[in-house]
Amino acid sequence: MVDVSGKADTQRTAIASGVLRMLPDTLAHIRAGKMAKGDVLTVADVAAVMAAKHTTDIIPMCHSIALTGVQIEFSEINEPDPQGCVGIKVITTISCTGQTGVEMEALTSANVALLTIYDMCKAIDRGMRIEAVQLEEKRGGKSGIWQREGAK
Secondary structure, three states: OOOOOOOOOEEEEEEEEEEEEEOHHHHHHHHHOOOOOOOHHHHHHHHHHHHHHOHHHHOOOOOOOOEEEEEEEEEEEOOOOOOOOEEEEEEEEEEEEEOOOOHHHHHHHHHHHHHHHHHHHOOOOOOOEEEEEEEEEEEOOOOOOEEOOOOO
8 A cells, every 4th residue: 555644634536427228118117116136226325335435455565444425326318328228327426535536445435336236126127237437527636626527
């Protein structure tokens, strides 16, 4: 691990996003609460929070960070892609006050949210695909603000 002991504590925030593409019928099942494993987005929300808190357990060189905030947002993508799939987009916003950033926590959280949705819906749609998991923005630390071009 990189030694961050010489770095000052600053307020740090990272935002990540990703999309799970699925058949329109799968999204309808999620929306109607008809999945056998339960309320998909509620479970995915909890999984995303847990993933942010446990990133250091699965990414070997990450520092343990005391998070001060975890926000998870889901939105539907109702416009079909060229394959006729709609989707769910997740946006994770993670914050802390510390010596190192929370980009990995945000990215891990977004991935786990999408994987959880996949797991809960795979019985009816094994062809779902995870796309465009990426860092949208990071704030804090010596490098200040970085924002993906075109990010909201």
